[in-house]
Amino acid sequence: MTYVSHPRIKPDTVEERHYQSSMVSGCVARNTLVILPTGLGKTIVALRTAAEFMDNGKVLILAPTKPLVDQHRAAFESLMPDAKVGMLNGMMKPEKRAVTVAESDVVISTPQCVANDLKSRMYDLSGFSLIIFDEAHRAVGNYAYVIIAPYSKTGTRMIGMTASPGSDVSKIEEVCINLELSRIDVRSDDDPDVAPFVFDTYVNRIEVNLPKDLVDAVGLLRTMLDRYTSELASLHLLPKGQIVSKGSINRLQESLQIRLARGEKTAIIFRGMSLAAICMKLLHAIEYAECQGFTTLRMYMSRLEAEAGLEKGGKGAKEVVSRPEYAELRRIADTTRVEHPKVSRVMSIVSQVLESQPGTKVLVFAQFRDTCDMLVEKISGIPAARVGLLIGHSNGGMNQKDQVKLLDRFRSGEYNVLVATSVGEEGLDVSSTNAVIFYEPIPSDIRTIQRRGRTGRKNDGEVYVLVAKGTLDEIYEKTAKDKEAAMRARLEKLSDQLSSGRSDIIRRNQTNLDGF
Numbered sequence: 001m002t003y004v005s006h007p008r009i010k011p012d013t014v015e016e017r018h019y020q021s022s023m024v025s026g027c028v029a030r031n032t033l034v035i036l037p038t039g040l041g042k043t044i045v046a047l048r049t050a051a052e053f054m055d056n057g058k059v060l061i062l063a064p065t066k067p068l069v070d071q072h073r074a075a076f077e078s079l080m081p082d083a084k085v086g087m088l089n090g091m092m093k094p095e096k097r098a099v100t101v102a103e104s105d106v107v108i109s110t111p112q113c114v115a116n117d118l119k120s121r122m123y124d125l126s127g128f129s130l131i132i133f134d135e136a137h138r139a140v141g142n143y144a145y146v147i148i149a150p151y152s153k154t155g156t157r158m159i160g161m162t163a164s165p166g167s168d169v170s171k172i173e174e175v176c177i178n179l180e181l182s183r184i185d186v187r188s189d190d191d192p193d194v195a196p197f198v199f200d201t202y203v204n205r206i207e208v209n210l211p212k213d214l215v216d217a218v219g220l221l222r223t224m225l226d227r228y229t230s231e232l233a234s235l236h237l238l239p240k241g242q243i244v245s246k247g248s249i250n251r252l253q254e255s256l257q258i259r260l261a262r263g264e265k266t267a268i269i270f271r272g273m274s275l276a277a278i279c280m281k282l283l284h285a286i287e288y289a290e291c292q293g294f295t296t297l298r299m300y301m302s303r304l305e306a307e308a309g310l311e312k313g314g315k316g317a318k319e320v321v322s323r324p325e326y327a328e329l330r331r332i333a334d335t336t337r338v339e340h341p342k343v344s345r346v347m348s349i350v351s352q353v354l355e356s357q358p359g360t361k362v363l364v365f366a367q368f369r370d371t372c373d374m375l376v377e378k379i380s381g382i383p384a385a386r387v388g389l390l391i392g393h394s395n396g397g398m399n400q401k402d403q404v405k406l407l408d409r410f411r412s413g414e415y416n417v418l419v420a421t422s423v424g425e426e427g428l429d430v431s432s433t434n435a436v437i438f439y440e441p442i443p444s445d446i447r448t449i450q451r452r453g454r455t456g457r458k459n460d461g462e463v464y465v466l467v468a469k470g471t472l473d474e475i476y477e478k479t480a481k482d483k484e485a486a487m488r489a490r491l492e493k494l495s496d497q498l499s500s501g502r503s504d505i506i507r508r509n510q511t512n513l514d515g516f
Contacts, residue, residue, distance in 0.1 A: 293340025
C-alpha cells in the first residue's frame, strides 16, 4: 500500500488513492463542490486540501452537527498532529471562541456559532485561506452556511462537500451560487478509479402485507378523508376526484393563505383552510397506520384527542374525533393485539445478523420518534441485542453531547444495535456497521443515500428495506428511486456545463461581480 507523503500529514497513515488526489488538485485550483459517495473519504479530501492551504492561512471546517464536528476534530488531530486544532461550540462564550480562532491553525465548528460571531464582529475571516462546508447541500435558503460565505475574503478557497446534493438542479445551482463554487467534481461507485475501494452493499427489499385490523383502520381514515376532500371539491378548491397527498394539501394551504392575505376573507376561504388542516391530520394518521403500526397510530390519536380537548383552538381535531368513523377507529386501536408486521421482520433480521458473527452491529432507521421508542423496546427483548436510541434534540430529545457519547458507545461495541431517526443519517462515521434496516422507505433521494451509506464503509454491508404492499411505502420508494436517478443525470449535465463555462452559475456570478 502506498501512503500520502506530505509534511503536514502524519507519515504512513493516509492511503494514496488516485481519485482523492485528483479531487484535491481540483479543489486547490478552483472553488469546488465535491460529490463523493459515503465511505470513500470526503474527510481525507478535506484533510489533504487543508494541508495544501495551511501555509497561506488558517483553515475553517464547518459541519452541521456536533457529532460531525467531533468526528472531524478527531480525524485532523490524529492525522495532522503538528497543527493546532480548535473546536467551537455554542456552549463557549463568544470571547472564548474568538481566542480559540486566534490560536488555532484549523478551526472546526457548527455554522451557527460562526455566523453569530461574524455578525457580532467577534472576529473575521481575513486570516483564513480555506473554508470547507461539509454536507454542503444544506447551503440554501437562510441556512447559516449562506450567511457565512459572504464574509470570506477575496481569494479564500471555498469547498463544498456532500454525498447527496439532491435531484433539484435549481437547489444545486443555489448551493453553488451561495458558496461561490464554480466547479463540480463528481464521483460515483461505478467510476473506474473509485470502484476498487467500494465495498458491496446488498439491498434486500422485504415486502409485508397489512393485517386485517390495520386494513380496517386505514379504510376508516380514508372514508373520512374522502368526505372532506369531496367538500373541498364542492367549494371548487380541489379538482373533483383528485387523489390528495401531503404535497397537494400543502400547496392548497399556501394558496389559501395568499388569497387570505390579499383580503379575500370569505366563508369559502376559512372553511377551505379548516378542511385542508383536517385532511392533513388524516393523511398523517393514514401514514402512521400504513407504514408504522398501531403503537405509533395510537400515540398520534392521543395527541389528536388532547388537541380536541383544548378550550381554545383544536377545531379541526374536534371535528375529526367526533365522527363515528373515528369512534370505530379508536375501538379497533384499543382492542387489537396485532402490531405492524414490519416489527417482527426487524426483530428477525436483527437476531440473524447478531448471531451470524461476533462484533456485528446493526443500525435501524425509522421516520418517527414514537416508532423508534417502540422498536427499542421490542429489540431489547432479543438476548444478544444491546440497544441504543439516537434521536434529535427537538421536543425534549437528546442534546448533541449525548448524541456523541451514544455514538462512541456504539462504535466501541457497548451497543450493537442503534435505532435512529434522521439525525443518524447524515455523514456520521459508524464504521463496521454490518446491516442497515429501513423501517420504511422515505421519498427523499438525499436521505435515502445518506441512510444507505451507513453500511459498506469498511466491509461489505447489507441494507434491508421494509415495504408494506399497497401502501404509501411503495409510493415513497418509487419517488426516492426516481429522484436519485434524476440527480445523477442532472449532476453530470451541470458538471459538463460548468467545465465548459456554459452554466448559468458562472454567468450569474460574473453578473454579480460586474455589478459590484
